[in-house]
Amino acid sequence: MTLTLTNIGKTFADGTRAVRPTDLSVAEGEIVSLLGPSGCGKTTLLRMIAGLENPDAGGQIRFGDSDVTSQPVERRQVGMVFQSYALFPNMSLRANVGYGLKMQKLPRAELDARVEEVLALCRLEPYAERAVTALSGGQRQRVALARAIAPRPRVLLLDEPLSALDASLRDALRDELAELLRRFNITAIFVTHDQTEALAIADRVAVMQAGRIEQIGAPELLYRQPASRFVAEFVGDAMALEGRREGTSLQMRNGAVALPDAGAGHLPYVRAENIQISHTGPVSARVEAVTFLGTHYRVALSGLGDNMLYCTHQGDSAPRVGSEVRLAIPTAGIMMLPRSQESAR
Numbered sequence: 001m002t003l004t005l006t007n008i009g010k011t012f013a014d015g016t017r018a019v020r021p022t023d024l025s026v027a028e029g030e031i032v033s034l035l036g037p038s039g040c041g042k043t044t045l046l047r048m049i050a051g052l053e054n055p056d057a058g059g060q061i062r063f064g065d066s067d068v069t070s071q072p073v074e075r076r077q078v079g080m081v082f083q084s085y086a087l088f089p090n091m092s093l094r095a096n097v098g099y100g101l102k103m104q105k106l107p108r109a110e111l112d113a114r115v116e117e118v119l120a121l122c123r124l125e126p127y128a129e130r131a132v133t134a135l136s137g138g139q140r141q142r143v144a145l146a147r148a149i150a151p152r153p154r155v156l157l158l159d160e161p162l163s164a165l166d167a168s169l170r171d172a173l174r175d176e177l178a179e180l181l182r183r184f185n186i187t188a189i190f191v192t193h194d195q196t197e198a199l200a201i202a203d204r205v206a207v208m209q210a211g212r213i214e215q216i217g218a219p220e221l222l223y224r225q226p227a228s229r230f231v232a233e234f235v236g237d238a239m240a241l242e243g244r245r246e247g248t249s250l251q252m253r254n255g256a257v258a259l260p261d262a263g264a265g266h267l268p269y270v271r272a273e274n275i276q277i278s279h280t281g282p283v284s285a286r287v288e289a290v291t292f293l294g295t296h297y298r299v300a301l302s303g304l305g306d307n308m309l310y311c312t313h314q315g316d317s318a319p320r321v322g323s324e325v326r327l328a329i330p331t332a333g334i335m336m337l338p339r340s341q342e343s344a345r
């Protein structure tokens with residue numbers, strides 16, 4: 001089922017512009033992640049899709065060919081999974097998963113078959129008769145997911161479903177979830193403020209800021225070609241290069257680097273993996289700190305501007321703290337970015 005939002009916005013009674021009029025389309029079977037800081041409007045947008053909140057900017061929400069804008073929540077057939085599992089504590093796991101199907105008045109045999117199928121897919125069979133209060137957090141979240149997908153929703157909405165879990169469980173469940181959604185070909189919107197989660201799970205990521213979608217695209221695109229500084233800093237950590245622009249070169253405190261072509265109002269940004277320690281590099285810096293992170297070292301560098309820059313360093317050993325190093329910053333690794341989409345217009 002495709003999902004199409006046209007001009008969907010929400011301003012609350014107190015004047016808070018939670019979601020500015022927004023367009024978004026999600027293809028059949030696609031997983032789109034809404035990624036953004038707290039308060040940027042993710043949950044509000046999700047609630048409007050579900051029918052729990054009325055859009056007030058005019059506009060339209062369509063599931064496939066049908067206009068659901070004025071349909072109440074119970075007719076939209078959306079599945080929802082939240083951070084708090086919101087399971088029925090007095091019911092067994094099996095009864096929780098079958099709840100939506102019972103509401104749909106599915107014949108008993110079909111209901112049982114569907115519950116079995118979903119339990120198997122979510123690897124919950126061994127616990128089927130248990131009370132949900134006797135399950136771990138990760139198991140409960142799998143039950144919440146199983147309950148949401150059992151009625152075969154037209155669209156599945158997930159609002160930070162993994163954020164209450166500890167880190168290792170979160171990673172495992174994230175991969176399971178992605179696999180499950182793909183196997184069922186479920187059209188899904190996945191809200192998170194964790195960039196790793198968004199990049200890992202989504203076909204496309206929509207980065208939101210202050211009620212607007214700042215950029216939407218495949219994870220690689222957002223990372224490699226962020227449309228603004230906000231996106232560059234929110235997805236991965238990009239750092240500003242400080243200095244004076246002279247034509248296409250940037251005069252830094254301890255040397256100059258060549259910049260890509262860009263219009264006025266664009267500033268140079270770089271990611272840690274694009275700064276290389278190289279004895280032939282044109283810029284010099286002082287090593288302030290070295291952190292070993294398993295796959296690489298993270299090296300803190302001073303002397304290029306007012307702020308510290310960081311570079312990743314592969315290899316068996318890292319430069320000594322306090323030593324002077326030379327750096328190369330290839331032009332292709334520099335991103336010229338406007339402050340935000342709005343200021344670029």
Ligand SMILES: Nc1ncnc2c1ncn2[C@@H]1O[C@H](COP(=O)(O)OP(=O)(O)OP(=O)(O)O)[C@@H](O)[C@H]1O
Nearest residue numbers: 012014016018037038039040041042043044045193
């Ligand atoms: N019922 C409401 N009445 C007034 N303002 C609201 C209401 N619900 C949300 N808001 C405001 O709308 C804005 C967007 O809220 P929303 O819950 O959509 O953010 P979010 O991106 O989901 O944040 P978080 O990551 O913290 O969950 C916030 O400024 C919030 O305070």
Ligand SMILES: [Mg+2]
Nearest residue numbers: 042043044159
């Ligand atoms: Mg929220």
